[in-house]
Amino acid sequence: MDRPGFSACTRFCVIVVAVMLVAGCTASTHRGSLTPVQADVSEMLEEIHASGKPVGFEQQDVSALVSRYLPVGTPHADVLAAVRAHSGTRVIEDSPATLIVRNDTGKAMLDPDARSVVMTFTFDGNGRLAKVRAVQLKHQ
Structure with a gap:
């Protein structure tokens, strides 16, 4: 029918x-593939600085916050491009397995609110982000 x-x-x-x-x-x-514009490091750092101020030698774990902007599975090249897009960040170490980045805000002797954010990105054998470790500390 x-x-x-x-x-x-x-x-x-x-x-x-x-x-x-x-x-x-x-x-x-x-x-898992972000462009530098999507992973806005400036916005991420502003959110980190707004999350609280470390006192003395305290280190505040901000890994979860960084992982929101640069999630696990993101390719190494995209993470590197995103952090290099921000003028205030310095790449300390860049190898296929590890990327260590530091951002300093203010001068320790001149600014009582001077802080640093140190981010360690670990990558798997395929070059994808496997682990994020990030701390905010008072710049000494």
């Missing part, structure tokens, strides 16, 4: 399913 409009409905369903599959593939290929 042939129903009127059945073939049009079938075509519509096939098109919807195809669009959903293509959209799903496109979304999954970009997961």
